[in-house]
Amino acid sequence: MTDADDPTIDDEIVARARIHAREVISEHDLEIDRNALEWTVTTRARRRAGACRWNRADEVATIVLTRQAYERYDWETFAGVVRHELVHAWEYQQFGESGHGERFHDLAATLDAPRYCETFAEPRYALRCLGADCDWSAGRHRASKPVKAPGGYRCGRCGSDIEVEHVDSGRTWTTASGFGGAKAALGKRW
Template identity: 30%
Template structure:
């Protein structure tokens, strides 16, 4: 049974716990499967909330299936290696970032969940998932981003000394940040420079 849009909106605004975030996200995904025509079974999907993730708003954790390839359907009941299945579907876990939830509005959170549903759809069909051409086409068809935006500001930015283009971001101090001139940019083969991103949370 679907959930009234106003009900979901009210519940989203009142989420204060991890359990509530999981319940809301699962309810939205159930509605999105029907609305957007996802070929996804939610019953084998487990849910968790991460308070440590700083880069990914959400992630689908899946087992590694040897020989699996997007576009090549997999018959789970005939797999020889042990795969934890619930009925005819493999188990996987959706990990939601609490920090992302706090940073995103409802529309962006819903789009993030549709992005993850594409991953689940691919995994259940093929035994693997990626961000390749098939993912991009499917994400576009369900109005989901191919890449979910960063929700925390990186602490450091690495720039090409010749053209000034941004080469990379880093969230913590590392060799690249400390010794940028030891590396070369792909754009100009020039040394890099690093600088700290102004951010009161850094």
């Protein structure tokens, strides 16, 4: 066997997920067409452990699992992600749409699947209220509009200004120019 033939961690993730899915589908008599179910792994996701995409034209559901989540979670937690995405696949195949509503909640409870999956990565940015008596904060994984230009946003709880912190460096800013300055000053460390 050559190195090219050696299984990768992505192969392991898909194999374990498929086996678990087959067991869940069989145990609960789920009406999921496994021939219309595809699996893939991503390394790009920063906060979601899984996703289910629906190709309406082909009527194929693709479950996308995140490698970093697989590496950080124990198997039981990751198996919950697989079950969560199976509920989406079932909804897509049965109804052509999916969400986190009552129908999702009912089947998720039956499968012991979490309604929402916990984040597996620390946020890159922290937003904080500058109000003296307010402790509101939020994390962001990407440079969203409030991260890039916090001066245009206010705390949703008390209406005060907010600041943003680049978590790895501790550098903070409250304006769009502050964001640009922090990014330039950090260079490759950004």
